[in-house]
Amino acid sequence: MLLMGNEAIARGIVEAGANIAAAYPGNPSSDIVDALAKASRDLSMHVEWSVNEKVALEVAAAAAMTGLRGVAAMKQNGLNVACDFLLNANLAGLRGGLVLVVCDDPSGISSTNEQDTRLFARMGELPLLEPSNFQEAKDMVVEAFDLSERLALPVILHSVTRLSHARGNVELGPLPGPGPKPAFDRSHHFVNVPAPANAHRRLKEKIERCRKEFEDSPRNWYQGPGRPEVMLVTTGAGLFYCQEGVEALGLEDRVGVLKVATTFPLPERFLLKHLAEAKQVVVVEDGSPFLESGVKEFCAERSDQLPALKFFGKADASLPQVGELSPDIIMSVLSRLLDVPIETRPDDYDRGIQEVARQQVPDRDLAFCAGCPHRATYWAIKEALALDGRNGFVCGDIGCYGMGSGPAGFSQMDTMHAMGSGAGVASGMGQLVSMGLDQPVVAVCGDSTFYHAALPALINARQHGSNFLFIVLDNNATAMTGFQPHPGLGTTATGQPAPPVAIEDLCRAMGYRVDACDPYDLPATTHAILRGLEQEGPRVLILKRTCALVAAKQGPSATRVTLDAERCIGSDCGCSRMCTSVFRCPGLAWDPESGTARIDEAICTGCGVCAQICPTGALKVEAAS
């Protein structure tokens, strides 16, 4: 069956008989629980979108403390959120199986950072498995659960975008029978105190046992000639690049590929056996030189049993130290080391492409959808901060509205770090007034982000009297990651109704003054923000308007927007193309022949926000027929 890597992982979770699957959405991991949620009707598994990754891991761990199997899935940042639990659970042990699937995003294509989570395995001294293809993505999940139960340790299964989001053939395995009934054994405490060092000693013993198991893992293998001139040591998606690179250059007789799937703890006998045949070693892996450091460390320890090896990799910048790898990169390294001429891309081809791009490919910034309430919100924020005149600034957060830091949101977001950091940083900024900060502080936070991480910072701000305006951008969705449910929506991953937890109730309970406004109403929203900037003390402004994509699924728009070309003054003084060149909703287009704007009816959602900006009333909102 052709499966996406994440679907293969999900299938592995099902075949392993997992009882709980919990996650917080985050690219490139979201599809795992998306798939399980869809399948959940036919499963006895509890599948949930948890409020954040730490809770997701805790929820999954509950299964693994009662004799059952739990799995949590997340992206790299999610593991940062969950790691406090992980770095206690490693010592506290388990009675059952716990697998943590973490999907990294090399190059940070859809992330706030670029980060390699494999280092957590080393830090937490936890078994780390890295599948290299779609079949392994499924099969190694089942193996991970078995390993976890045997060792009574959480096991980390690591993936990257190119595995999670690519597709390949997978042979399915059998579905499991019914599992045990959960029970908590009170004679076995999962508590590390009063002497965590003792638990730590036990962890070290478990990791040694794990290492011995990994020695015989069929997931680690060598492919290539004996005594290769270059040995590529690789893991995870690196295998794709290595195999493609070797094949493209026809170097199968000169270059060997040593695949390591169990990258912590390293299988020492296996490495010794194969590295003894090597001369030049190139370690190929996305992310940090994790495997590279581990192998070099191992070689240093066994230097008396190994030939003098020459290492190439990230440490010596043979491979780029940031960003994703590619077959081209591997080919360049091999070409250099083996003196095989190759031009992965001729210079004039490159120049030709740049020229065509420059002339014919329009600049496509990241943009909000037509009708997105965030465009209206950032327009109102931009105008309000300018009209307020005190150089106010915005501490921001993560979600679609994170694009507010760029042209999509008129560059109105000034800080963005982790989930909930907008509120946290604003809580600190709001203390600087007493030290002479005379600029008003604003924070923006999405609805899903609010539940995930903003609450502690808001409580903190209230307790310490921090002065800032907290704006919640409530579009009734966790949109950026694919519309997974959150606690405000009154539904769960499996479509069951759930009592909604309302943002305004939480804010009021924390002692905040709460106002609300519809961002589609620009003058009202601008004034609400201006008033909010002038107020003091803890205050929240909730800007509520459903995501345009969600609204489109709910039914056709009640309104449509038309443009009266006679009234449009286009690029003349008094407008200068406000709608198409300043506001820039994709539903508006410029017609150079008539010298006016026009509505792109295929894209326009009829929200009518542009009509409030048009200085001549050329843009009009009507009832849709």
Next chain:
Amino acid sequence: MAADSFDKLRAEVVESGLCTGCGACAGLCPHFGWYQDRVVPLHQCVSSSGACLEACPRVPLDPAALVASSAQPEFITPEMGPVRRLWVTRANAPEVRDRAQHGGTVSALATYALDQRLVDAWVLAGPDGSVGGLPRVCRTPAEVAACAGTRLTSVPMVAGFLELAARESGRFGVVATPCQCLALARIKASDNPRLRQAADKLALVIGLFCGWAFDRRDLQQALSPHLDLAAVRGLDIPPSSHQSLEAATDQGYLSVPLDGVTPAVRSACSYCFDMTAELADLSVGSARLPQGWDEARHWNQTVVRSQAGQELVDGAGEAGVLILEEPPDGALDKLKAAAAGKKRTARQNLTELSGNSEDLIYLPTDFDRGIPSPGHGA
């Protein structure tokens, strides 16, 4: 390469502290906006010669030339622009005077002009519930009355007028401070079609004497230790010898020392040369009478400048809605001296700003040509 209009206004008027908040640019274009007493550039515009640049009263211009092009030469004075006649005036009706800042002259004239259909509506500065104001379109005596009283912070009246002119046809009047009168005069003198369509609807401009305006935020900060701002019904600045600001509250008048509030003066006002609103049809201010402020506070001085202004004032006098009295001896000379004093201050402050006595930034070096220098030892 010439900077674009938007960039010019942003850098040379707003960011340099010259902006008076008249609202001309904001009334012409959504790239600018206004709120309370602030007019701000909002969104980048790339027009190279926008109407905003033609209307702004703080870009390089020649006010004396503008006066000369619109007034009869025999009336023009170098100190205070065209003066056909100076009167001491007040509204006849006591209920008008009761609501007024001083003599109720503006209220009486505005109401009379509506009654006589000289204008379809006035743009007046109405109260905003705090220390500022909002431009309001007034079509009835009651609406005029609701705007009685001085606003001590800038109100973007030119934006109010331009927004009205863009929406409606008709003949309109504006009561405006000197900087706003200057913007309106530039609009009237322009041949830019966008400005002409508004200028053609401008029938009357009543100017107000003005020494300076307060910055709203700074004023609120300066006053709040002394007063509960919510209880203030009106503010006034008596003659400078009093060195005070007066607040009318429910409990009566309260005096605040002026040096406590002068730091709150709007910075742009330091560069203003026009105390008496030279580019209006008539100008109205508070009176100075030999009887002293307790009497003078209930009267106005009114300078008639244009034919239309004369017809309005004479008509209101004949109709009995406005009381016209001869000014006391020397009143015009005193007024001229005060007006000339403001021009001197403007020259000093502009020289300090530019660092060069030949560079008065937005005014020509001979903007005050014709004024005799003050006598030695005077």
